[in-house]
Amino acid sequence: MKKARTSPAAFPKPEIGREMKGADCVVECLIREGVDVIFAYPGGASQELHQALARTDKIRVILPRHEQGGSFAAEAYSRASGQVGVCMATSGPGATNLVSAIADAYMDSIPMVAITGQVYSKYIGKMAFQETDFYGMTLPVVKHSYLVLDANELPRVFKEAFHLAKSGRPGPVVIDIPKDVQQAKIQPVFPTTVEFRNPTITAECHATDEQLKQLIPLLAEAKRPVIYAGGGIISAEAHRELKAFAEKTNIQVATTLMGLGGFPESHELSLRWFGMHGSAYGNWAVDQCDLLIGVGVRFDDRITGDTSKFATQAKIVHIDVDASEHNKNKRVLLPITGDVRHALGRLNELLAVHKFTAPDTKAWHQQLGKWKKDHPFSFEKSKHIVPQEAVQTLYELTKGNAIITTGVGQHQMWAAQFYQFQEPRRYLSSLGLGAMGFGYPAALGAKVARPDLEVIDIDGDGSFAMNIQELATAHIEKIAAKAMILNNQHLGMVVQWEDRFYGSVRGNTILGDESNVGSPDNPSALYPDFVKIAEGYGVKGRRVIKKSELREAISEMLAHDGPYVLDVIVPYTEHVLPMIPAGRSVKEMLLK
Amino acid sequence: MRHTISVLVENKFGVLARVAGMISGRGFNIDSLNVAPTHDATLSRITIVLKGDDAALELCQKQLRKLVNVVDVADFKEGQAVLRELALVKVRADSGNRAEIVQIADIFRAKIVNLAPTEVIIEVTGDEEKLNAFLGLLEPFGVLELARTGRLALKR
Numbered sequence: 001m002k003k004a005r006t007s008p009a010a011f012p013k014p015e016i017g018r019e020m021k022g023a024d025c026v027v028e029c030l031i032r033e034g035v036d037v038i039f040a041y042p043g044g045a046s047q048e049l050h051q052a053l054a055r056t057d058k059i060r061v062i063l064p065r066h067e068q069g070g071s072f073a074a075e076a077y078s079r080a081s082g083q084v085g086v087c088m089a090t091s092g093p094g095a096t097n098l099v100s101a102i103a104d105a106y107m108d109s110i111p112m113v114a115i116t117g118q119v120y121s122k123y124i125g126k127m128a129f130q131e132t133d134f135y136g137m138t139l140p141v142v143k144h145s146y147l148v149l150d151a152n153e154l155p156r157v158f159k160e161a162f163h164l165a166k167s168g169r170p171g172p173v174v175i176d177i178p179k180d181v182q183q184a185k186i187q188p189v190f191p192t193t194v195e196f197r198n199p200t201i202t203a204e205c206h207a208t209d210e211q212l213k214q215l216i217p218l219l220a221e222a223k224r225p226v227i228y229a230g231g232g233i234i235s236a237e238a239h240r241e242l243k244a245f246a247e248k249t250n251i252q253v254a255t256t257l258m259g260l261g262g263f264p265e266s267h268e269l270s271l272r273w274f275g276m277h278g279s280a281y282g283n284w285a286v287d288q289c290d291l292l293i294g295v296g297v298r299f300d301d302r303i304t305g306d307t308s309k310f311a312t313q314a315k316i317v318h319i320d321v322d323a324s325e326h327n328k329n330k331r332v333l334l335p336i337t338g339d340v341r342h343a344l345g346r347l348n349e350l351l352a353v354h355k356f357t358a359p360d361t362k363a364w365h366q367q368l369g370k371w372k373k374d375h376p377f378s379f380e381k382s383k384h385i386v387p388q389e390a391v392q393t394l395y396e397l398t399k400g401n402a403i404i405t406t407g408v409g410q411h412q413m414w415a416a417q418f419y420q421f422q423e424p425r426r427y428l429s430s431l432g433l434g435a436m437g438f439g440y441p442a443a444l445g446a447k448v449a450r451p452d453l454e455v456i457d458i459d460g461d462g463s464f465a466m467n468i469q470e471l472a473t474a475h476i477e478k479i480a481a482k483a484m485i486l487n488n489q490h491l492g493m494v495v496q497w498e499d500r501f502y503g504s505v506r507g508n509t510i511l512g513d514e515s516n517v518g519s520p521d522n523p524s525a526l527y528p529d530f531v532k533i534a535e536g537y538g539v540k541g542r543r544v545i546k547k548s549e550l551r552e553a554i555s556e557m558l559a560h561d562g563p564y565v566l567d568v569i570v571p572y573t574e575h576v577l578p579m580i581p582a583g584r585s586v587k588e589m590l591l592k
Numbered sequence: 593m594r595h596t597i598s599v600l601v602e603n604k605f606g607v608l609a610r611v612a613g614m615i616s617g618r619g620f621n622i623d624s625l626n627v628a629p630t631h632d633a634t635l636s637r638i639t640i641v642l643k644g645d646d647a648a649l650e651l652c653q654k655q656l657r658k659l660v661n662v663v664d665v666a667d668f669k670e671g672q673a674v675l676r677e678l679a680l681v682k683v684r685a686d687s688g689n690r691a692e693i694v695q696i697a698d699i700f701r702a703k704i705v706n707l708a709p710t711e712v713i714i715e716v717t718g719d720e721e722k723l724n725a726f727l728g729l730l731e732p733f734g735v736l737e738l739a740r741t742g743r744l745a746l747k748r
Contacts, residue, residue, distance in 0.1 A: 135606065139613050144660040147606070164660060197602055197635075197663045324654035327647075 232296015
C-alpha cells in the first residue's frame, strides 16, 4: 500500500535545533511559520508557553480580555490579511471559550491555528482541575486537530497544522499541548516538508483543461448568464482572474456576503450581492438566468432559499476546490473541482486561445440595468437618524476605503447594503455561524493586520455588548479600532421576524427596561450608557441622537487617533429589505 | 438502502472518532462497525454497514475523504466485494442435546471452540444470511450470549 516517494535527497534536509523546552519549541515553530502576532490569554496549563513567548521579541502577544475576543481577533486577522491567524488559551474554560471562533472559522473556511494548554498528561481523563477533552469537544468543527503527547512531535505537528489551515479549502486546526509536553527538554528536528497519506491533501487541486473547455460552449450559447461568486474568490485570491473573466465574457456578477469585495461593487457588471437580504436585481438575475456559473460557493440556504425553486431555468456550473460541495445542496450540470484562481486564470487563457467573443446578450443587460435602476437598495428618510443612513454616511466619509467588521443582525445586513466594497478582505463578518459579538474583537484583529487602513466595527447594541470588554484590549494595546453602534435598544433582527411572522409579540428582544424603552424620542431611558462604559475603559466615546449631528460625529470618530465608540441612536422600527423569508423563493421576496 | 462502506485510515488515535462522528453527525445509524489494522500496521480498515439515503451517503463519503487521516473510501455495491462476518455464540447444551448441536454446527462448517458441562461456544463465519440461519436453528436450545464482528468486506 505504500506509495513510491521521491528520493529523500530531493527534499531539503530537516534541521536539527538546539536543546530546548517544548514550550520554546512551540515558539520556534511559530516564528518559522512567519507568525508575528498571537492573541493569547494565559492560565495554568498555558503558562509555560507564555513564559517562552516572553523570551522572544519576534512575536507580539496581544492579551484579549476574554478568550472569545482573542480568538475572533485572530480569525479577523486572518480574514483581513490572508495569513494564518493564531490564538491561544489555557485548558478547560480557556479552551471552551475558543469554541465559537473555531466553529466560525470552520463555517467560513478561515485559516486559523488555535493552541490550547492541557493538563499534565498523567491527569488526562481524570477530571483534573481545568481539564476538558478539547480534542474530542472540537472534532466536528475543525479541519484537523492534534493532541501532542510527545514533545518531539511538536515541529511536525506545527508544520502540518499550518499547511492544513491554509491549503485547499482553508479552516481551523487545533493543537492541544499538555503541560508536561511544554516542559519536556527536547532536541527538536524541524522538518522542511509535510507528508500526508490522504492523497487529496498534498495533490495539487487543479481543474483540467478538458473540464474547463466544457464551459466554453455553454458561455457561447447563453442568453442570460450570471456569475455567482463566493468566499472562495477571496480565500484563493482570485479577484483579478474573476474580473478578467467577467469582462472577457461580458457576464454580470452577483456575489455572496462571503464574496463581498471579490468583485468591485461599482463595476458596471456588478449585481452587488444576493440572497436573503441581498439586492432585488441580484436575486432576480439569478432566478431568471439560463447559465449560472458558481465560483467558490456552497449554495448556502441563505443564498438559495428553497433549493427546488433556485435558478430553475439555469444550466449550473460549479467550480470549487472542495469536491464534497458539488451537488451537496443543489444538483449541477457541470461540477469542476479545482482551485478557483487557477480555474479562472486558465479559463481566461483558453478563451483567448479559442478567440472567444461574448455572445449578444444586450437584451439581458438591458433587463438587468432596468432592475438595477428601479430597485436599488433604498430606505425612507425619517426625522431621526435611520441606521441605513448612518452606514451610508460612513461610506461617504471614508470614501469606501475602510475595513468594516460587524456583529450579527440587522446592522450586519445594512453594513453590506449601504457600504460598497471594491476590494476583497474589506467586509469581515461572521456569516456561516452568525456569531454575535464578532464585530469589535474582529476590528482589533483587522487593525493589527492592516494598521494602514481605517477599521470600523458597524455593530448593534446587542452584539457589541457581547464582547464589550475588548475595549480594554484596544486601549492597552493601542489598537485604533473604532465602533459605530447602531443602537436601537432591541435585538433588531429577531424583532423584525417577530413583526413579520409572530404578530409583533416581543419574546425577550428588548435590551433595556421593557416598561420604559429608550429611543431617539425617549433619550433619558437609553440603556446602557456605552459612552460611560467606553470612558471607564479609557476609550473616547460619543452618543449622537440628532440627525443634524451625524455627519460631524462620524467625522470626529474618523479623525480620532485611537479607539473610539460612536453610539448612534436609531429607531427600532426599521426592517432590513428586501427579504426572502427563510426556506422560500425569490417569488416571495418582500420589498416593503 | 443498505451500504457497506470501507474506509482505509491511518492507524492513529482519534481517527475512529472522526469517522464515526462524521457519520453520526449526519443522522446515520451504524448497523455494524469493524476496525483492525491491515497488513501495513500503520493503516487500519474500518468497515461500516449502515442504511441511508443514497445521496446523503454519497455526500458523507466525500466528506470522509476530506478527513486528514483517511487514505481511501469505498462503497461496495452488491457483488463487488467478498462479505464475511464471524460470530461466537454460547449455547446451552448438555449430554442430551449436544450431539444434535454439533451436527448442526457441522452442516454450517462451524467449530466448537469451547465445551463445558452445560454449554458450548461455537465459532461460525459466513455472510449475514448464513449466520442468521444458523443462529435461528440454535435459538430453541437457548442462546446464552452472542458476539459478532460485524461485516468485513474486501473488494474482489
